[in-house]
Amino acid sequence: MQQITDLRNPSTVSPSPSMAHAADAYHQGNIRMNLEYSELWKSFHEIGTEMVITKSGRRMFPYCNISVSGLVPYAKYVIMVDMVQMDSYRYKWNNEERWKVAGKAELQPPYRTYVHPDSPASGSHWMKQSISFLKLKLTNNPLDQKGHIILHSMHRYQPRFHVVQAEHLYCIRWSVFQTFTFPETTFTAVTVYQNSKITKLKIDHNPFAKGFREEGTHGKSNLASFSHTDLPRLPYDPQREESEGLLFNKEVLMAQDEHMSPWEGEQDPVQSLHSEETMEYRNSEQLVPGQTSYQPQSNHEFTRMASPSTVDDQVDHNGFETGSTDMATVPEPEIFRTLPFMSPSSPQCGAIAYSIPAGSKGRPGLSSHPLSGHYTTDQTLGFWSEALPGQYSSPAYPHPHPHHLHSSGYNHGSVAEWSQYSLFSYSC
DNA sequence: TCCCCTTACACTTTTGAACGGA
DNA sequence: ATCCGTTCAAAAGTGTAAGGGG
DSSP states (O other), X not given: OOOOOOSSOGGGTOSOHHHHXXXXXXXXXXOEEEXXXXXXXXXXXXXXXXXEOBXXXXXXXXXXXXXXXXXXXXXXXXXXXXXXXXXXXEEEEOTTSOEEEEEEOOOOOOEEEEEOTTXXXXXXXXXXXXEEOTTOEEEOOTTOOSOOEEOOXXXXXXXXXXXXXXXXXXXXXXXXXXXXXXXXXXXXXXXXXXXXXXXXXXXXXXXXXXXXXOTTTTTOSSSOOOOTTTOOOOOOOHHHHXXXXXXXXXXXXXXXXXXXXXXXXXXXXXXXXXXXXXXXXXXXXXXXXXXXXXXXXXXXXHTTTOOGGGTTOOSOTTOOOOSOOOGGGOOSOOOEEEOOBOOSSSSOBOOOEEEOOBTBSOOOOTTTOTTSSOOOXXXXXXXXXXXXXXXXXXXXXXXXXXXXXXXXXXXXXOHHHHHHTOEEEEOO
């Protein structure tokens, strides 16, 4: 685990002074994360994990399931996951049944983060059972409006988990991020499985694929079929965590020797990346966004959820009409939000964006949108969060600061349900 | 021709409403 | 009126295979 260095006095970070001061008694760096079902992940990783992505969105299998410890029991946290592109290459599966570089990576698609539906929840809530990201979906549709994480096919990615102490989702901007990655969760996004061994593993362990199992092969593996209904809801067990973590490293190293890597060349890029890691996870802490890193965007640019690589693209990736629209007239919108966050290519980025999917009557008037064009730490997330999904209850803007929401008694409703329908994405 | 993507399909699990009994 | 368990149809999640486009 990397040594954690707080970049700023935490007491100046949290928007919730009372809770923040209480939490200061704890070291942020005490947070630990463990990947559940790492054995299953490893069995895929040794072959070269592939995840199917579809236009309508596809779940991961195995899906991410983690446990955390070291949280302040009574403090609120947001837990989320995003996908980091592992390198700047595009791959192809060649005749020798290996992955090889097929060229440079495509331009990065709109960057999105999946927020766990329980967020925000108390530390005790997160620690009492494992945290499942079963419902996270991957898509290759850059115009996706369902909040799925957008990836490029034939590119390599790694899930990245973030723990953020924040009373509300819209406080994330001020919060400290603790980020965790697990080497064995690296995967290649594909539209059709390339490696038949991966297909077989998926069929053997995914209950939905039971119909493709050959007679008699079911149960052959020493790994049980993996259903989310099978997932134990165990209390946190530090001893178990520790032992599994150490076990993992041993086994991964052994696996490197015993298994033929599916990656052409000397080394699996993932192992290369983590070659100096000896712990079961990687952890880094960041303050986001760095205000100085923010680069103002024009209204048009603002609408595009643009990644740095797409700045020159003249197309609105979300297919939105441009121009001003009365929010109250928008029928059944889903809110898409761009989270102040770090991207793989740009460690800190600061734009917050709201938009409404194509097919809606329109989207918030960008010219009058409180967040468009003026990004400061006073900008807020969640100012129209109450009525999701389905409608905006109140434009209620401009809302320059989340504290206004408190003082006005603004009701944010069920944040858990709300976040399920929300989309966080990066805009850099 | 090759590579990759989309789509339709058959099969499975999951979900939730409806119902009946205690 | 409430709770609990069962049933069943619809919805959702799988990998496969054919076909299409660049």
